[in-house]
Amino acid sequence: MRKITTDIAIVGAGSAGLCAAYQARSAGAEVLVIDENHRPGGQLFKQLHKFFGSSAHRAGTRGYVIGRELLERVEKSGVTVWLDSVVYGMEKDRSIGVIHDGENIVVDAKKVIVATGAKENYMAFPGSTLPGVMGAGAAQTMVNINRVLPGKRIVMLGSGNVGLIVSYQLMQAGADVLAIVEAAPKIGGYGVHAGKIRRAGVPILVGHTITRAIGEKEVEKVEIAEVDDHFRPIPGTEQIIEADTICLAVGLNPMTELLWMAGCRFCFIPAFGGHVPMHDANMETTVQGLYVAGDVTGVEEASSAMEEGNLAGVSAAASLGLLTFEAAEERRKEILGRLDTLRSGMFGERRRTAKEKQLAETAAYEAGRRE
C-alpha cells in the first residue's frame, strides 16, 4: 500500500473543511483536503437560497456561490484537493485510509482535521418503506443538483429550517407542497422561512404527525393525525391527504464514524444531534493532533461551521509551530468573538448552551485523565 505524508490532512471539503484548509495553508502548512464527492463545498452546493447569517459570512449570498468562492480561495492558496476519494478508516495513530483514483493509499499526516458534516435522520411509520418516502435532503439533491422533481404533491414532515427551505425549493421547482406536518407545538425553523411557506398558501400543522403512508406500489395517500403532549397520535383525529411523496426533515446527526475508530471520547448532546466528539476550545479532540470542525462537532449552520474550520486550521498550524503563540491567540480571539455572536438570540442560545456543555465535559474528562 502506498503511503504518503503531509503536514495537515483534512477530511471533508464542506464549509468547515475548506476554511480550515485555507487557514492552515496561509500559515504555511502543506495541506491535503479529501472529499468523497465529485464536487467540493459539501452541503453548500445544494443551497440555492440566499444564506442566513451575518454579512461577514456572506449572508444574503446564495449557498452555492459561497461554496464556489471558498473553493477558489483554497485552490489559489496551493492546497491539494482530492475529490471522489473516500476516507474509509482511521487508525488510533491518526493515519487515514483513502481510496483515491482506484488506489488504496495511507495518508500519514502530522495533524488531522475531520470535517465530515452530518447526515439525515430517518423515521419509521407504517408504509415508510414505500417508494415515494424520502429524506428532505435527498429531495433537495434531486431538484437542485439533478433537476428532477421527486413528486408533484408533497407532504413534508418536520418544520425545522431544512423542512421549510426544502419545501420552498420544491415549490420553486414546480411541485405542490400540500402541508408541513410538525409534531411539536411550535414551528422549529426561522419565522421568516415559515412566512414564505405560508404566503404560498401551504398550511403548517403543528401538533400533528404522519401516522401512515398508504399505497399499493408507491405512496398514494398520507394519513396524518393530531398528537397529545407525549407525541402519541390521538385516535379520531386522522385526516387523509392525497399525495405522491413524503419528505422527512426530522433532523440531522453528525457523521462521526471516523472519530469513533480513532478512539475519540464522545458526549451526548441532543441539541447537537446526538453523540458528538469531545473537543477543547481549539477544536482538538481527546486524541492528540486530531481536530474537528463543523456539523460533525454538533449540527449548527454554515456560518458557525466556517468559523470552527478557521479555528481548527489556525490551531493545527500553531501546534506545528507555524504560528507564534501570540499570533495564534489573536486570531483565535477574533474567531471566538464571531462565534459568540452567532450563538445568540432565541435560536442561538440553545446552541451556545450545548457548546458550553460540550467544552465543559471535555475539560472534566481531560482533568480526570491528568490525575
Add this chain to the structure above:
Amino acid sequence: MEGIIYTGVPSKEELAAAPGVPSRERMEKGRVACIECVQEIPCNPCESICKFGAITIGSQITNLPHLDGEKCTGCGLCVANCPGLAITVINRAFSSDEATVDFPFEYIPLPEAGDTVDAVNRAGEVVCQGRIVRVTKIPAYAGTAVISMAVPKEFCDEVRSMKRLPGEDIDEE
C-alpha cells in the same frame, strides 16, 4: 395559537412591536420599506445593503432590524436582498384609491406589467385582485425578482404577495 412561532404568520401584536415596520404617516408620504422581521435570528444583510443607513441592527447580530423611516427612500434594494423575504416596500401615496406593494418573488413563471393577479395575505389567502405595475430583475437582486403591484388602498396592510402562477405542466413520463 397566534404568532409567528405557531402559525408562521406574525400576529398583529408582533407586527405592531416590530421596529422595522414604519408608521402609517410615513407610508402615506410615499415609498417606504416595511420590515416584518419579528424574531431574533442571527441575520443582518438588510443592514449592510441599505446605502442610506436606514436599517440598523448593530453589533449584536440577533437584534431586530430597526428602520429609520426618514432615511428610507423606498429604493427597494433591501427587498431583494433579505434572505427571509421579509421586506416589502409600501406606497400609500400611489394614487387616490390605490397603494402599491413591492414584494420579492422567486417562482416562475413571472407575471408581466399590466397583468391582473390574485393578491394574497400573509397566510396565502386571496384578498383581492392586484394589478402588476412593474417586474424588476436586475443583477443587484441576485436572482430574486421584485414585483410592484397596485391594490385598493384598504387592502395594502394585508397584501404581501401574489398567488403562484400555474407553470407549464411537467409531464409524467
